[in-house]
Amino acid sequence: MIEVNALSKRFGDVVAVEDLSFRVGAGEILGFLGPNGAGKSTTMRVIAGFIAPSGGSAAVCGHDVVREPLAARRALGYLPEGAPAWPEMTPRGFLGFIADVRGLAGEHRRRRLDDVVGRLGLAPVLDRSIETLSKGFKRRVGLAQAILHDPPVLVLDEPTDGLDPNQKHEVRALIREMAPGKTIVISTHILEEVHAVCTRAIIVARGRLLADERPAALEARSRYHGAVTATLAAAADLDRAAALLAELPGVTAVERSADEPRLTALAAPGAALFDPVAAALERGHVALHELRLETGRLDEVFRTITTAAEAQP
Amino acid sequence: MTGLGAVYRRELASYFATPLAYVFIVIFLLLAGAFTFWLGGFYERGQADLAPFFNFHPWLYLFLVPAVAMRLWAEERRSGSIELLLTLPLRPATAVAAKFLAAWTFVAIALALTFPIWITVNYLGAPDNGAIVAGYLGSLAMAGGFLAIGSCLSAATRSQVIAFILTVVVCFVLLLAGYPLVLDAFRGWAPPALVDAVASLSLLTHFQAISKGVLDLRDCLYFAMTIGAWLYATTLVLELRKAD
Numbered sequence: 015m016i017e018v019n020a021l022s023k024r025f026g027d028v029v030a031v032e033d034l035s036f037r038v039g040a041g042e043i044l045g046f047l048g049p050n051g052a053g054k055s056t057t058m059r060v061i062a063g064f065i066a067p068s069g070g071s072a073a074v075c076g077h078d079v080v081r082e083p084l085a086a087r088r089a090l091g092y093l094p095e096g097a098p099a100w101p102e103m104t105p106r107g108f109l110g111f112i113a114d115v116r117g118l119a120g121e122h123r124r125r126r127l128d129d130v131v132g133r134l135g136l137a138p139v140l141d142r143s144i145e146t147l148s149k150g151f152k153r154r155v156g157l158a159q160a161i162l163h164d165p166p167v168l169v170l171d172e173p174t175d176g177l178d179p180n181q182k183h184e185v186r187a188l189i190r191e192m193a194p195g196k197t198i199v200i201s202t203h204i205l206e207e208v209h210a211v212c213t214r215a216i217i218v219a220r221g222r223l224l225a226d227e228r229p230a231a232l233e234a235r236s237r238y239h240g241a242v243t244a245t246l247a248a249a250a251d252l253d254r255a256a257a258l259l260a261e262l263p264g265v266t267a268v269e270r271s272a273d274e275p276r277l278t279a280l281a282a283p284g285a286a287l288f289d290p291v292a293a294a295l296e297r298g299h300v301a302l303h304e305l306r307l308e309t310g311r312l313d314e315v316f317r318t319i320t321t322a323a324e325a326q327p
Numbered sequence: 328m329t330g331l332g333a334v335y336r337r338e339l340a341s342y343f344a345t346p347l348a349y350v351f352i353v354i355f356l357l358l359a360g361a362f363t364f365w366l367g368g369f370y371e372r373g374q375a376d377l378a379p380f381f382n383f384h385p386w387l388y389l390f391l392v393p394a395v396a397m398r399l400w401a402e403e404r405r406s407g408s409i410e411l412l413l414t415l416p417l418r419p420a421t422a423v424a425a426k427f428l429a430a431w432t433f434v435a436i437a438l439a440l441t442f443p444i445w446i447t448v449n450y451l452g453a454p455d456n457g458a459i460v461a462g463y464l465g466s467l468a469m470a471g472g473f474l475a476i477g478s479c480l481s482a483a484t485r486s487q488v489i490a491f492i493l494t495v496v497v498c499f500v501l502l503l504a505g506y507p508l509v510l511d512a513f514r515g516w517a518p519p520a521l522v523d524a525v526a527s528l529s530l531l532t533h534f535q536a537i538s539k540g541v542l543d544l545r546d547c548l549y550f551a552m553t554i555g556a557w558l559y560a561t562t563l564v565l566e567l568r569k570a571d
Binding site for chain 1: 417443
């Protein structure tokens, strides 16, 4: 469990995090979202005990990160941003070192090492120096280090940054697989990741908490939530179709795509538009390629929330 | 203390994983030999002792030891591995001590490889081997002092070049603290007690006492306290500016 309470961090005059509070329980995967420089990494560094908070507190499994730093760090697996390691070491030497520092010994040590090497597919590169590895393998070595002692709490700062789509998929699968019983926080600015792995998402900007919800609830904040998008067969029908949709009850606006014969009817809160739109277009004999109900656009919610915060003085 | 051993072993191995260790050892041995035989007049003196060998160590260390020390923390900071190291369940003091001990062991290995000169002097005459052992210990203690200073200054910056230059300057001032070059800067304005205090900080005076074969408790304490104080300062500097 992670508890962050009224946390703030200043670097000189710069306020990196301000009055941030949240809790993450076992079994949750929290997505930590925000624009670059929003205070995500700073918050994670405080939780990991790398930097001390200027105010407020953070605790890992009940251990305050300032008063009981060693107990907190033992309960925590941490992947720092960019997955740093010692470039001249091999993954075998590196993981062996982490195991030694974390006090793993004997049969248990061997089993844990085998487990992470197997899970992250490190076997083919175990004896090559880390500096010669691809970005994907470097990231995996960093992840292996974080989960080596099977910690109850994982804090991963941009675990999929710089990976190719296949590697991203693998890392997300790995995170989901480990999730039961663990508390996981991942920071990211890739919004599809929130869908793919997170059970909850918080959005921060300028060090302040702006939203703390399930991904679906965040999407519901989108003005596209409940909207219906129609892709027409012929661009000639666009004006007529737009007029038809605009007359429907519950439609607040109709947006046109700039480069495709596509219309989006935005829904008033609570309005169910799919059937009325389908019926109206059929009555008007508008030929369709596709008709789609939108759940909401996370990137749009993200932009709306964070740009509003940036605009504030 | 499992962490201390693990960090120590990792650090020591890392010296030998790069050409740095071999370059350092070769240059150290070449320069030590050159100073002893040409500048020190090892043969011409006609005395069976290692004074010409040890006398040049402070000057040799002045440039070589900061080269070892400069990477201690600056490199970790630059590559970001400092964040990994200091979020492991280790006290910062443990990490500082382990890294220092590994660097010191490395210099000790280089120093130990000068053993042929000890064999030579025993072959040529009958030296006071007790004095030679004291000389080696004094030399090692001084290297430890330089390393501790370098450790602290390396923790203060992410640039190895800055760490190197600062360490050379601080070591140079401390070496000569008992000599007019440094003392004259204080004599004009400082009370005599302060001038004496500065003079007693001189690494060279303490080193020369030991290298003559006199293992005085005061000199040993001096080196122990120098190392301890600078390592403590390293820990403080790290705590203050870990994330910069």
